[in-house]
Structure formats: C-alpha cells, structure tokens
Amino acid sequence: MTLRNPLLSRRGWLGLASVFGLAALSGCSASGALNALVPSDSYTLRTDLAYGPQARQRLDVYLPLGRRAPGPVVVFFYGGSWTTGERETYRFVGEALASRGIAVVVADYRLSPQVKYPVFLQDSAQALRWTFENLDALGADPRQVFVMGHSAGAYNAAMLALDPRWLTGAGLKPAQLAGWIGLAGPYDFLPIGNRDVQVAFEWPGTPADSQPLVHASKNSPPALLLAARGDTTVNPVRNSEALARRLKTVGVPVELQVYDRVSHVTLVAALASPLRGLAPVLDDIARFIAQARA
Known part of the structure; x- marks a missing residue:
C-alpha cells in the first residue's frame, strides 16, 4: 500500500526531523519510521541478493519504474561507525533515488568487531563488482556507475573512489566510476577517539594510508561532498x-x-519524502549525477 502524505509546514518538517534525531539517539528504529512514510510505487525491489558467500555479503536493489534506456546506478553504503547497520532500514534512500530514475544498490558489509579494517572496504569493492557484473539486469549504463555513502559508508565510498587498492583487488579501477557522493563522511580522522572506531581500525596501529584525504589525486573521479554545518559527529571543516x-x-x-x-x-534522512524540505539533498545528488553523465 502506498502512503501519501499531505504537505507539511516548516514546523512540521522540523518536528519530524526532531523525532528522527531523538529516535536515533535512543536506539529506536527511526529509519523504520521513515520507511513507513515513503511511497512504494516508484520502484521494483529485489531483496537479499548475494555478492559473496558470507552472511552479510548481501544487497537489495531498487529499480526505477518506466526507465526505457540504460541509465545511472548508485551503490549506497550506510553508516554506523563500522559496527552497526542493516540494508533494510535504508529503503527511503532507495526510493528517493529510484523516484528520480536512478537504480540503487544498497549493500550490507561485514562489521567490527567480527572484522577489522580493511575487510569492510574489501566487501564494499565486491558489492561494486557485483553491480558491474549485473549492469544488464539493472538496466544500467557502465558509464554511469556511482558510489555513495553516509558517514562510515561515505568513508567506504571515498576509499573505493580514491584509493585504487580496493577496486584493483576486485578486478576494477576507480576510473570506471562516473563519480562518487559522500554525505557527512569522515575523510581525515586520525587520531581516533571513538572506542568503536578504535576497535574497527585497531588504533593506535591504524596506518596513515587508511585516510581518504591522502589518496586524492588528479586521477580521482568527480565528487559531490555534502555536509551539515552543525555536525558534531563528523567535523565538516x-x-x-x-x-x-x-x-x-x-x-x-x-x-x-x-x-x-x-x-x-x-542529512541522510532528508532524502526521505517527508523530510525533503529540510535541505535539497536529493535535488543536489540527482543534479550531480545528471551532470556527471552528460
């Protein structure tokens, strides 16, 4: 069933955003609440597809309706300090991009403490390889493949785009990407203060070349970087x-x-239809993708 929402006032937008933020802080399923409010008639969903043999090497695919020619595809990685996250809770991301004619792959990856850096990057690269191997089924153009992530997932996307080691290990190269999109990504976070992240990166033994910033080069694909000015989790400056x-x-x-x-x-919640009045996140992403493939 499709839920259609009335237009919200500015107070309504801010109220929903506050509820989302409070739910996230208290451990409630804020993403689940958003998912219940987004349309379900803008995409075809294929779930629980394997890109590897491990239990968390699974992904979901959101295919836009009515696309008549090969178009763009975005591989999305969620955040959670590399310790938490489930692809099912990001249906609002898949719906948002599919509503603009963009196919979306939302991938799980193995998490700390079961694995440590760089395993989650290797998983992310394998998810991207699966995407390239299934472009025909996705109705996607090989010249229009993008990676995108939020928070820890933006780090994953950045490392695939900037550091050739990870895509080379999957038989790919960054030059095959049309571009990458980072939402509130940590690109330069040494020394590490967060305990969960310390475990994920085995601090203080974290190598300096684990940081995306050091890999920026003239060969890097085009980038769209989105951030919240008042972000107290990942410093935007x-x-x-x-x-x-x-x-x-x-x-x-x-x-x-x-x-x-x-x-x-x-910032990422603003992709969901009830919260798009907070910031033009979806508009900016869709415009970047359209320009990058022009």
Whole structure:
C-alpha cells in the first residue's frame, strides 16, 4: 500500500526531523519510521541478493519504474561507525533515488568487531563488482556507475573512489566510476577517539594510508561532498571541506554543499519524502549525477 502524505509546514518538517534525531539517539528504529512514510510505487525491489558467500555479503536493489534506456546506478553504503547497520532500514534512500530514475544498490558489509579494517572496504569493492557484473539486469549504463555513502559508508565510498587498492583487488579501477557522493563522511580522522572506531581500525596501529584525504589525486573521479554545518559527529571543516580543497587543488571536479538546517543524522534522512524540505539533498545528488553523465 502506498502512503501519501499531505504537505507539511516548516514546523512540521522540523518536528519530524526532531523525532528522527531523538529516535536515533535512543536506539529506536527511526529509519523504520521513515520507511513507513515513503511511497512504494516508484520502484521494483529485489531483496537479499548475494555478492559473496558470507552472511552479510548481501544487497537489495531498487529499480526505477518506466526507465526505457540504460541509465545511472548508485551503490549506497550506510553508516554506523563500522559496527552497526542493516540494508533494510535504508529503503527511503532507495526510493528517493529510484523516484528520480536512478537504480540503487544498497549493500550490507561485514562489521567490527567480527572484522577489522580493511575487510569492510574489501566487501564494499565486491558489492561494486557485483553491480558491474549485473549492469544488464539493472538496466544500467557502465558509464554511469556511482558510489555513495553516509558517514562510515561515505568513508567506504571515498576509499573505493580514491584509493585504487580496493577496486584493483576486485578486478576494477576507480576510473570506471562516473563519480562518487559522500554525505557527512569522515575523510581525515586520525587520531581516533571513538572506542568503536578504535576497535574497527585497531588504533593506535591504524596506518596513515587508511585516510581518504591522502589518496586524492588528479586521477580521482568527480565528487559531490555534502555536509551539515552543525555536525558534531563528523567535523565538516576537517573532513568534507578539506577534502574538497584537496581535490580542487589537483584538478578534480568537485562540488561541496554545506547545509544549515540538518544534522549528521538528518542529512541522510532528508532524502526521505517527508523530510525533503529540510535541505535539497536529493535535488543536489540527482543534479550531480545528471551532470556527471552528460
């Protein structure tokens, strides 16, 4: 059943955002609440597809309706400090992009403490390889493949795009990407203070080349970096703004958008139809993809 929502006032947008943020902080299924509010008639869903033999090497696919020619596909990685996350809770991301004619792959990956860096990058690269191997089934153009992530997932996407080691290990190369999109990504986070992240990266033995910022080069694919100005989880100045400057310095096309009315959490939540009034996240992503493939 499709749920159609009346237009919300500015107070309504902010109220929903507050509920989402509070739910996330209290451990409730805020994503589940958002998923119940987004349309279900803008995509075809294929679930629990394996890209590897491990239990968490699974993905879901959102195919836009009515697409008559091969078009773009985005492989999305969620956040959660590399310790939590489930692909099912990001249906609102799949629906958002599918509603703009973009196929979406939402991939799980193995998490800490069961695995450590760089296993989650290796999994992410394998999910991207699966995507390239299934472009025909996805109705996707090999020249229009993008990676995208939020928070820890933006780190995964950045490393696939910037550090050739991970895609080379999967038989691919960053030059095959039309571009990449990072939402509130940590791109320069040494030393590590967060205990969960310390475990995931085996701090203090974390190698310096684990940081996306050091891999920015003239060969990097085009980038769209989105951040919340008031983000208290991932500092936008040290991370998104610094990486944008580095990419510009080496001549890579990069666009930086820093929004005022969202937080670390509601930045990605603004993709959901009930919260799109908070920031033009979906519009900016769709425009970047359209320009990158033009």
